[in-house]
Amino acid sequence: MIFSSAFSKLKQGLSRSRTQFNNRISRLFTGSVPLTEDMLEQIEETLISADIGVELSMEIIEDLRKNFPLNQVVEMNSIVEFLKNDLKQRMEDDSTADVTMERPHVILVVGVNGTGKTTSIGKLANHYIQKGKKVLLVAGDTFRAAAIEQLAIWSDRSGAELTKKVAADPSSVVYDALQSAKQRGIDVVIIDTAGRLHTQKNLMIELDKIQRVVQKVIPGAPHETVLTIDATTGQNGLIQARQFSQVTPVDHLFLTKLDGTAKGGIAIAIHHNLDIPVKYIGIGEQIDDIQNFDAKSYVDALFEVREVE
Ligand SMILES: Nc1nc2c(ncn2[C@@H]2O[C@H](COP(=O)(O)OP(=O)(O)O)[C@@H](O)[C@H]2O)c(=O)[nH]1
Ligand SMILES: [Mg+2]
Secondary structure (H helix, E strand, O other): OOOOOHHHHHHHHOHHHHHHHHHHHHHHOOOEEEOOHHHHHHHHHHHHHOOOOHHHHHHHHHHHHHHOOOOOEEEHHHHHHHHHHHHHHHOOOOOOOOOOOOOOEEEEEEOOOOOOHHHHHHHHHHHHHHOOOOEEEEEEOOOOHHHHHHHHHHHHHHOOEEOOOOOOOHHHHHHHHHHHHHHHOOOEEEEEEOOOOOOHHHHHHHHHHHHHHHHHHOOOOOOEEEEEEEHHHOHHHHHHHHHHHHHOOOOEEEEEOHHHOOOOOHHHHHHHHOOOOEEEEEOOOOOOOEEEOOHHHHHHHHOOOOOOO
16 A cells, blocks of 8 residues: 555544444344354345445355354354455455556546546545646546636645646647646646536547547557546446446546445445456545555455454
8 A cells, every 4th residue: 555554544434334334243243152044144234235245245154154153152353354354365456556657647537427536636636746746637527617616626735737728629628738748747647527428429429539639649648547436326336337438448446435435345346346446545525535445455444343342
Protein backbone atom coordinates (compact mmCIF):
# COMPACT_ATOMS: atom_id res chain seq x y z
CA MET A 1 0.00 0.00 0.00
CA ILE A 2 1.41 3.37 -0.91
CA PHE A 3 -0.38 5.72 1.44
CA SER A 4 1.03 6.15 4.94
CA SER A 5 -0.90 5.15 8.07
CA ALA A 6 -3.24 3.70 5.54
CA PHE A 7 -4.53 0.78 7.51
CA SER A 8 -6.10 2.71 10.36
CA LYS A 9 -7.70 5.04 7.84
CA LEU A 10 -9.00 2.09 5.90
CA LYS A 11 -10.48 0.67 9.07
CA GLN A 12 -12.08 4.02 9.79
CA GLY A 13 -13.53 4.14 6.27
CA LEU A 14 -14.94 0.65 6.59
CA SER A 15 -16.33 1.14 10.07
CA ARG A 16 -19.96 0.83 8.97
CA SER A 17 -19.32 -2.50 7.34
CA ARG A 18 -17.22 -3.73 10.23
CA THR A 19 -19.82 -2.75 12.83
CA GLN A 20 -22.50 -4.54 10.85
CA PHE A 21 -20.35 -7.65 10.66
CA ASN A 22 -19.42 -7.53 14.34
CA ASN A 23 -23.01 -7.05 15.41
CA ARG A 24 -24.24 -9.96 13.39
CA ILE A 25 -21.46 -12.28 14.45
CA SER A 26 -21.68 -11.45 18.15
CA ARG A 27 -25.45 -11.86 18.03
CA LEU A 28 -24.76 -15.37 16.81
CA PHE A 29 -22.71 -16.45 19.74
CA THR A 30 -20.00 -15.35 22.10
CA GLY A 31 -17.27 -17.29 23.81
CA SER A 32 -17.13 -21.03 23.17
CA VAL A 33 -20.11 -23.10 22.04
CA PRO A 34 -20.68 -26.29 20.03
CA LEU A 35 -20.96 -25.54 16.32
CA THR A 36 -24.42 -26.16 14.87
CA GLU A 37 -25.85 -26.31 11.35
CA ASP A 38 -27.93 -23.28 12.20
CA MET A 39 -24.82 -21.30 13.11
CA LEU A 40 -23.17 -22.19 9.83
CA GLU A 41 -26.23 -20.99 7.97
CA GLN A 42 -26.22 -17.75 9.85
CA ILE A 43 -22.54 -17.19 9.21
CA GLU A 44 -23.26 -17.73 5.52
CA GLU A 45 -26.07 -15.18 5.68
CA THR A 46 -23.78 -12.73 7.39
CA LEU A 47 -21.24 -13.04 4.57
CA ILE A 48 -23.94 -12.69 1.92
CA SER A 49 -25.39 -9.67 3.67
CA ALA A 50 -21.95 -8.06 3.54
CA ASP A 51 -22.29 -8.35 -0.25
CA ILE A 52 -19.30 -10.56 -0.88
CA GLY A 53 -21.53 -12.63 -3.17
CA VAL A 54 -23.54 -15.81 -2.78
CA GLU A 55 -21.15 -18.13 -4.54
CA LEU A 56 -18.06 -17.01 -2.66
CA SER A 57 -19.95 -17.12 0.64
CA MET A 58 -21.01 -20.71 -0.02
CA GLU A 59 -17.47 -21.73 -0.87
CA ILE A 60 -16.17 -20.24 2.33
CA ILE A 61 -18.78 -22.05 4.41
CA GLU A 62 -17.74 -25.30 2.75
CA ASP A 63 -14.17 -24.65 3.84
CA LEU A 64 -15.41 -23.88 7.31
CA ARG A 65 -17.26 -27.20 7.42
CA LYS A 66 -14.13 -29.09 6.47
CA ASN A 67 -12.17 -27.49 9.26
CA PHE A 68 -14.69 -27.26 12.07
CA PRO A 69 -16.65 -30.46 12.77
CA LEU A 70 -20.28 -30.03 13.78
CA ASN A 71 -21.08 -30.22 17.49
CA GLN A 72 -17.51 -29.58 18.49
CA VAL A 73 -16.85 -26.61 20.72
CA VAL A 74 -15.58 -23.57 18.81
CA GLU A 75 -14.57 -20.07 19.73
CA MET A 76 -15.98 -17.11 17.89
CA ASN A 77 -12.55 -15.61 17.36
CA SER A 78 -11.16 -18.72 15.75
CA ILE A 79 -14.11 -18.83 13.34
CA VAL A 80 -13.60 -15.22 12.34
CA GLU A 81 -9.85 -15.71 11.99
CA PHE A 82 -10.55 -18.68 9.76
CA LEU A 83 -12.97 -16.68 7.58
CA LYS A 84 -10.46 -13.91 7.21
CA ASN A 85 -7.59 -16.18 6.25
CA ASP A 86 -9.73 -18.19 3.89
CA LEU A 87 -10.88 -15.05 2.09
CA LYS A 88 -7.37 -13.69 1.94
CA GLN A 89 -6.09 -16.88 0.37
CA ARG A 90 -8.76 -16.61 -2.26
CA MET A 91 -7.81 -13.05 -3.14
CA GLU A 92 -5.18 -12.99 -5.80
CA ASP A 93 -2.78 -10.22 -5.16
CA ASP A 94 -2.85 -8.12 -8.27
CA SER A 95 -2.19 -4.88 -6.46
CA THR A 96 -1.26 -2.57 -9.26
CA ALA A 97 1.93 -0.83 -8.22
CA ASP A 98 2.71 2.52 -9.80
CA VAL A 99 4.79 1.90 -12.88
CA THR A 100 7.27 4.28 -14.41
CA MET A 101 5.20 6.84 -16.17
CA GLU A 102 5.54 8.44 -19.55
CA ARG A 103 5.19 12.16 -19.71
CA PRO A 104 2.46 13.17 -19.91
CA HIS A 105 0.75 10.20 -18.31
CA VAL A 106 -2.88 10.35 -19.42
CA ILE A 107 -5.70 9.07 -17.21
CA LEU A 108 -9.20 8.93 -18.65
CA VAL A 109 -11.94 8.73 -16.04
CA VAL A 110 -15.32 7.31 -17.06
CA GLY A 111 -18.44 6.27 -15.18
CA VAL A 112 -22.10 6.97 -14.60
CA ASN A 113 -22.95 10.44 -13.23
CA GLY A 114 -22.99 10.57 -9.46
CA THR A 115 -20.63 7.65 -8.98
CA GLY A 116 -17.86 10.03 -7.94
CA LYS A 117 -15.81 10.74 -11.06
CA THR A 118 -15.00 14.36 -10.37
CA THR A 119 -14.33 13.82 -6.67
CA SER A 120 -12.05 10.90 -7.44
CA ILE A 121 -10.22 12.98 -10.03
CA GLY A 122 -9.59 15.58 -7.33
CA LYS A 123 -8.19 12.87 -5.07
CA LEU A 124 -5.97 11.45 -7.79
CA ALA A 125 -4.72 14.92 -8.69
CA ASN A 126 -3.81 15.56 -5.07
CA HIS A 127 -2.08 12.19 -4.85
CA TYR A 128 0.18 12.99 -7.79
CA ILE A 129 0.80 16.56 -6.66
CA GLN A 130 1.95 15.22 -3.29
CA LYS A 131 4.46 13.18 -5.24
CA GLY A 132 5.75 16.35 -6.86
CA LYS A 133 4.04 15.93 -10.22
CA LYS A 134 2.59 18.67 -12.40
CA VAL A 135 -1.05 17.79 -12.96
CA LEU A 136 -3.56 19.10 -15.48
CA LEU A 137 -7.31 18.45 -15.18
CA VAL A 138 -9.37 18.41 -18.35
CA ALA A 139 -13.10 19.10 -18.33
CA GLY A 140 -14.32 16.60 -20.86
CA ASP A 141 -17.83 16.76 -19.44
CA THR A 142 -18.83 19.83 -21.39
CA PHE A 143 -22.54 19.21 -21.30
CA ARG A 144 -23.14 20.60 -17.86
CA ALA A 145 -21.75 23.93 -16.71
CA ALA A 146 -21.92 22.62 -13.15
CA ALA A 147 -19.59 19.78 -14.05
CA ILE A 148 -16.88 22.22 -15.09
CA GLU A 149 -17.36 24.35 -11.99
CA GLN A 150 -17.05 21.30 -9.83
CA LEU A 151 -13.80 20.34 -11.49
CA ALA A 152 -12.57 23.90 -10.91
CA ILE A 153 -13.17 23.45 -7.19
CA TRP A 154 -11.05 20.30 -7.13
CA SER A 155 -8.35 22.03 -9.13
CA ASP A 156 -8.22 24.73 -6.44
CA ARG A 157 -8.16 22.21 -3.62
CA SER A 158 -5.45 20.06 -5.11
CA GLY A 159 -3.36 22.72 -6.81
CA ALA A 160 -3.77 21.06 -10.20
CA GLU A 161 -4.07 23.16 -13.32
CA LEU A 162 -7.35 23.21 -15.20
CA THR A 163 -8.04 23.52 -18.91
CA LYS A 164 -9.35 26.94 -19.74
CA LYS A 165 -10.95 26.20 -23.07
CA VAL A 166 -14.70 25.90 -23.07
CA ALA A 167 -16.24 24.29 -26.11
CA ALA A 168 -19.25 22.21 -26.84
CA ASP A 169 -17.17 19.40 -28.21
CA PRO A 170 -15.27 17.42 -25.55
CA SER A 171 -12.78 15.97 -27.98
CA SER A 172 -11.69 19.40 -29.12
CA VAL A 173 -11.18 20.40 -25.48
CA VAL A 174 -9.17 17.23 -24.94
CA TYR A 175 -7.13 17.82 -28.09
CA ASP A 176 -6.07 21.32 -27.04
CA ALA A 177 -5.38 20.24 -23.48
CA LEU A 178 -3.05 17.44 -24.53
CA GLN A 179 -1.18 19.65 -26.99
CA SER A 180 -0.56 22.19 -24.29
CA ALA A 181 0.33 19.49 -21.74
CA LYS A 182 3.09 18.27 -24.04
CA GLN A 183 4.46 21.76 -24.55
CA ARG A 184 4.39 22.68 -20.90
CA GLY A 185 5.88 19.51 -19.46
CA ILE A 186 2.81 18.38 -17.56
CA ASP A 187 3.42 15.01 -15.85
CA VAL A 188 -0.14 13.77 -15.41
CA VAL A 189 -3.27 14.67 -17.36
CA ILE A 190 -6.59 13.56 -15.90
CA ILE A 191 -9.66 13.76 -18.13
CA ASP A 192 -13.18 14.02 -16.71
CA THR A 193 -15.97 12.75 -18.97
CA ALA A 194 -19.74 12.86 -19.17
CA GLY A 195 -21.43 9.95 -17.47
CA ARG A 196 -24.70 9.80 -19.26
CA LEU A 197 -25.68 10.82 -22.75
CA HIS A 198 -29.15 10.25 -24.07
CA THR A 199 -28.40 6.78 -25.23
CA GLN A 200 -25.76 4.17 -24.64
CA LYS A 201 -24.84 4.57 -28.30
CA ASN A 202 -24.17 8.30 -27.93
CA LEU A 203 -22.03 7.67 -24.91
CA MET A 204 -20.08 5.05 -26.79
CA ILE A 205 -19.52 7.36 -29.75
CA GLU A 206 -18.44 10.16 -27.47
CA LEU A 207 -15.98 8.09 -25.42
CA ASP A 208 -14.65 6.47 -28.55
CA LYS A 209 -14.02 9.88 -30.08
CA ILE A 210 -12.17 11.04 -26.98
CA GLN A 211 -10.07 7.85 -26.95
CA ARG A 212 -9.09 8.41 -30.58
CA VAL A 213 -8.16 12.05 -30.08
CA VAL A 214 -6.02 11.10 -27.09
CA GLN A 215 -4.23 8.42 -29.10
CA LYS A 216 -3.67 10.78 -31.95
CA VAL A 217 -1.98 13.47 -29.86
CA ILE A 218 -0.11 11.01 -27.62
CA PRO A 219 0.46 7.57 -29.12
CA GLY A 220 -0.02 4.88 -26.50
CA ALA A 221 -2.37 7.05 -24.44
CA PRO A 222 -4.65 6.93 -22.52
CA HIS A 223 -2.28 5.05 -20.23
CA GLU A 224 -5.10 4.31 -17.83
CA THR A 225 -8.85 4.28 -18.30
CA VAL A 226 -10.44 4.29 -14.87
CA LEU A 227 -14.10 3.43 -14.27
CA THR A 228 -15.74 4.76 -11.11
CA ILE A 229 -18.24 2.46 -9.42
CA ASP A 230 -20.37 3.55 -6.47
CA ALA A 231 -20.05 0.90 -3.74
CA THR A 232 -23.36 1.89 -2.17
CA THR A 233 -25.15 0.49 -5.22
CA GLY A 234 -24.05 -2.98 -4.11
CA GLN A 235 -24.30 -5.82 -6.58
CA ASN A 236 -25.63 -3.38 -9.20
CA GLY A 237 -22.14 -1.98 -9.30
CA LEU A 238 -20.96 -5.28 -10.69
CA ILE A 239 -23.54 -5.15 -13.45
CA GLN A 240 -22.68 -1.54 -14.21
CA ALA A 241 -18.99 -2.38 -14.48
CA ARG A 242 -19.73 -5.16 -16.94
CA GLN A 243 -21.96 -2.92 -19.04
CA PHE A 244 -19.54 -0.03 -19.06
CA SER A 245 -16.59 -2.15 -20.06
CA GLN A 246 -18.57 -3.19 -23.11
CA VAL A 247 -18.88 0.46 -24.10
CA THR A 248 -15.25 1.38 -23.64
CA PRO A 249 -12.08 -0.49 -22.70
CA VAL A 250 -11.50 -0.14 -18.95
CA ASP A 251 -8.13 -0.83 -17.29
CA HIS A 252 -9.18 -0.63 -13.69
CA LEU A 253 -11.83 0.45 -11.26
CA PHE A 254 -12.09 3.19 -8.69
CA LEU A 255 -14.60 1.92 -6.15
CA THR A 256 -16.08 4.95 -4.40
CA LYS A 257 -18.11 5.63 -1.22
CA LEU A 258 -17.03 2.54 0.69
CA ASP A 259 -17.39 4.62 3.85
CA GLY A 260 -21.06 5.07 3.01
CA THR A 261 -22.04 1.42 2.99
CA ALA A 262 -22.35 -1.37 5.54
CA LYS A 263 -21.82 -3.81 2.70
CA GLY A 264 -18.15 -3.27 2.03
CA GLY A 265 -17.88 -6.89 0.92
CA ILE A 266 -18.82 -5.59 -2.53
CA ALA A 267 -15.15 -4.75 -3.12
CA ILE A 268 -14.31 -8.40 -2.56
CA ALA A 269 -17.12 -9.56 -4.84
CA ILE A 270 -15.98 -7.24 -7.61
CA HIS A 271 -12.36 -8.23 -7.14
CA HIS A 272 -13.34 -11.88 -7.22
CA ASN A 273 -15.81 -11.79 -10.11
CA LEU A 274 -14.55 -9.24 -12.59
CA ASP A 275 -11.55 -9.32 -14.88
CA ILE A 276 -11.02 -5.63 -14.27
CA PRO A 277 -8.93 -5.03 -11.14
CA VAL A 278 -9.97 -2.57 -8.46
CA LYS A 279 -7.03 -0.18 -8.26
CA TYR A 280 -8.35 2.59 -6.03
CA ILE A 281 -10.96 2.91 -3.34
CA GLY A 282 -12.72 6.01 -2.04
CA ILE A 283 -13.39 6.08 1.69
CA GLY A 284 -14.75 9.59 2.22
CA GLU A 285 -15.43 12.94 0.62
CA GLN A 286 -12.14 14.57 1.56
CA ILE A 287 -9.22 14.96 -0.81
CA ASP A 288 -7.07 12.34 0.91
CA ASP A 289 -9.83 9.75 1.28
CA ILE A 290 -8.27 7.57 -1.38
CA GLN A 291 -6.29 4.35 -1.13
CA ASN A 292 -4.79 1.80 -3.39
CA PHE A 293 -6.85 -1.34 -3.13
CA ASP A 294 -4.98 -4.18 -1.52
CA ALA A 295 -7.29 -7.18 -1.22
CA LYS A 296 -5.59 -8.71 1.80
CA SER A 297 -5.45 -5.58 3.95
CA TYR A 298 -8.99 -4.91 2.87
CA VAL A 299 -10.21 -8.24 4.23
CA ASP A 300 -8.35 -7.55 7.47
CA ALA A 301 -9.92 -4.14 7.86
CA LEU A 302 -13.38 -5.38 6.96
CA PHE A 303 -13.57 -8.38 9.23
CA GLU A 304 -11.55 -7.34 12.20
CA VAL A 305 -13.32 -8.69 15.27
CA ARG A 306 -14.00 -6.60 18.27
CA GLU A 307 -12.08 -7.94 21.26
CA VAL A 308 -14.48 -9.84 23.47
CA GLU A 309 -14.03 -10.21 27.18
N1 LIG B 1 -18.90 9.34 1.29
C1 LIG B 1 -18.31 9.44 0.10
N2 LIG B 1 -18.84 10.24 -0.85
C2 LIG B 1 -18.21 10.32 -2.04
C3 LIG B 1 -17.03 9.58 -2.33
N3 LIG B 1 -16.68 9.86 -3.61
C4 LIG B 1 -17.59 10.76 -4.08
N4 LIG B 1 -18.51 11.04 -3.15
C5 LIG B 1 -19.70 11.92 -3.25
O1 LIG B 1 -20.54 11.49 -4.32
C6 LIG B 1 -21.22 12.59 -4.89
C7 LIG B 1 -21.05 12.54 -6.41
O2 LIG B 1 -19.69 12.75 -6.72
P1 LIG B 1 -19.19 13.40 -8.08
O3 LIG B 1 -17.71 13.44 -8.02
O4 LIG B 1 -19.88 14.69 -8.35
O5 LIG B 1 -19.69 12.32 -9.16
P2 LIG B 1 -19.67 12.41 -10.75
O6 LIG B 1 -21.05 12.87 -11.17
O7 LIG B 1 -19.42 11.01 -11.21
O8 LIG B 1 -18.60 13.35 -11.16
C8 LIG B 1 -20.65 13.82 -4.25
O9 LIG B 1 -21.54 14.26 -3.25
C9 LIG B 1 -19.34 13.33 -3.59
O10 LIG B 1 -18.99 14.07 -2.45
C10 LIG B 1 -16.50 8.70 -1.31
O11 LIG B 1 -15.51 7.98 -1.46
N5 LIG B 1 -17.18 8.68 -0.11
MG1 LIG C 1 -18.68 15.02 -12.41
